[in-house]
Amino acid sequence: MTIDPILLEIVEGTLASVEREVETAIARTARSPMIRDAHDFRAGIHDRRLRKLTGRSYSALVQPVARDFPPEEMQPGDVFFHNDVYLSEGGIGHLPDLCVTVPVFHGGEVVAFVQAFGHHDDIGGAVPGSMPSHARSAFEEGLMVPPIKLWDRGVPNRAALTIMTRNSRMPDSLAGDLDAECSACLMGARRLGDLFARYGRAAVEACFDAIIDRTTQTFRRELLAKIPDGTFVWEDYAEHDGVDPPRLHAQRITLTVDKAADVPLVIDFAGTSPQAKGPINHAGDYSGGVFLKKWLAPVLRNLADTPERAAELDVNEGVVPLIEMRFPEKGTLLTPVFPAPTNARTFVILRLLGVLAGVLAKATGGRMPADQETIRYTGVYGEDDRGPYLMREVLGGGSGGRYYADGEDTIHVVPDSRNIPAEFAEARWPFVVERLGLAVDSGGPGEYRGGLGYDKHIRMLRDAHYMSIADRSILSCWGVNGGRAGRPFR
Numbered sequence: 001m002t003i004d005p006i007l008l009e010i011v012e013g014t015l016a017s018v019e020r021e022v023e024t025a026i027a028r029t030a031r032s033p034m035i036r037d038a039h040d041f042r043a044g045i046h047d048r049r050l051r052k053l054t055g056r057s058y059s060a061l062v063q064p065v066a067r068d069f070p071p072e073e074m075q076p077g078d079v080f081f082h083n084d085v086y087l088s089e090g091g092i093g094h095l096p097d098l099c100v101t102v103p104v105f106h107g108g109e110v111v112a113f114v115q116a117f118g119h120h121d122d123i124g125g126a127v128p129g130s131m132p133s134h135a136r137s138a139f140e141e142g143l144m145v146p147p148i149k150l151w152d153r154g155v156p157n158r159a160a161l162t163i164m165t166r167n168s169r170m171p172d173s174l175a176g177d178l179d180a181e182c183s184a185c186l187m188g189a190r191r192l193g194d195l196f197a198r199y200g201r202a203a204v205e206a207c208f209d210a211i212i213d214r215t216t217q218t219f220r221r222e223l224l225a226k227i228p229d230g231t232f233v234w235e236d237y238a239e240h241d242g243v244d245p246p247r248l249h250a251q252r253i254t255l256t257v258d259k260a261a262d263v264p265l266v267i268d269f270a271g272t273s274p275q276a277k278g279p280i281n282h283a284g285d286y287s288g289g290v291f292l293k294k295w296l297a298p299v300l301r302n303l304a305d306t307p308e309r310a311a312e313l314d315v316n317e318g319v320v321p322l323i324e325m326r327f328p329e330k331g332t333l334l335t336p337v338f339p340a341p342t343n344a345r346t347f348v349i350l351r352l353l354g355v356l357a358g359v360l361a362k363a364t365g366g367r368m369p370a371d372q373e374t375i376r377y378t379g380v381y382g383e384d385d386r387g388p389y390l391m392r393e394v395l396g397g398g399s400g401g402r403y404y405a406d407g408e409d410t411i412h413v414v415p416d417s418r419n420i421p422a423e424f425a426e427a428r429w430p431f432v433v434e435r436l437g438l439a440v441d442s443g444g445p446g447e448y449r450g451g452l453g454y455d456k457h458i459r460m461l462r463d464a465h466y467m468s469i470a471d472r473s474i475l476s477c478w479g480v481n482g483g484r485a486g487r488p489f490r
Helices: 005-031 063-068 158-166 169-198 201-226 287-303 305-313 318-323 347-364 422-428
Strands: 041-045 079-082 097-106 109-119 147-152 230-238 249-257 265-268 322-327 376-385 387-395 430-438 453-458 465-469
Touching: 005 041, 005 109, 005 169, 005 201, 041 169, 063 079, 079 169, 097 169, 109 169, 109 201, 109 230, 147 158, 147 169, 158 169, 169 201, 201 318, 230 347, 249 347, 265 318, 287 305, 287 318, 287 322, 287 347, 387 422, 422 465
Parallel strands: 265 322
Antiparallel strands: 041 109, 079 097, 079 147, 097 109, 230 249, 249 265, 376 387, 376 465, 430 453
16 A cells, blocks of 8 residues: 555654653643652553554553453453553563553454553552562562453443552552543543544554554664674673672673574573562563563664664664564573562663663674663652651663763653652652752763762651662673773662
């Protein structure tokens, strides 16, 4: 089918617009600071073949919903929900990430899906916030919900909602956030339904194919062409798992490049450490690693000719055919066996971004940025005059120096996330932010230095419990082409 280039632009622009509209609606109507203020959530649009169409941000997967609820049996007004890590096909990393999926209908059939998932305040478990750093089992981390129908033909499943809120220490925030996500996704589904109604299913789906194919060809032509054929190895480490005494947990990538092959990149995780007793495991070996492919592929954009061009490149389902993933046998950090805990899987999944950057730097003579900070979860909880409270914040760090410029200061690896404004925090919780600024000289020195991290000091106004899940307190972020390491977290 010949694609009208004007229609292609309209369809692509509509997809991006709907995704932003869904995310804006969630941000403006959610209750919890993690969703509303820190923006620790994402939306995504997928076609009826479960392919991710948009490339602005990563999202979860539709596969677990379609596995348990055949699309031909879905009805308008249905809303599906899940957060079970081991039943998510790799799309959910830990239990506080709750996922909502809404089918889009045209002519009585499912033609697409709108999805949102976000990091919610509390879903039960051993500690407030549902991220016990000492967890030895997923049963300590909170309520596990396999794919269920949360709304049935527009009618909310009150029993399921009651079970979830009853298991949360912050029931009002949880209920409000879920309502925001469901309403926003239903709105997005209506917008996409209008697109199909206006231009017809055949024309719109042809544009979907063209969007995905263009990404595949662009990555081949502009990025993979810069990587020489061969085999390259890189390894990095998580420093501890919260349970065992501090020790190194290896994450290794062996990258094999054959640009003439149908699948030019093979990422082999052999050599990755056994699964941890503590919660740093990530269940990535599902659906051929399709989530990890889309998670890691943005690293390749650093090979673009200019930073401006890199920012223009989408990472949608078009990257999936370019990458083969080879996982070790069950029982490693990336192939954990249920009920291995996963709430701090950021130590592994974010470190993998740096491992891929390292192996590509080795292959391309240092064309990649140096290593960068991951993220750390910090928070306080207790009671004040208004009752129980929970404050959590996700802090990033500096990005690695680049071959053409310094690294960025105080960034989030997770796209669009941000810290919580000091003024808001002081008005809501019983503490004072005494300092929030750049950590002087924390970036690695070099011709182009690494970015600087945060320096944040808070003073509690009453007794409280403090929690922190952090890494890079022993091993520093590494440099490239003679650049020095950055300062460890402290």
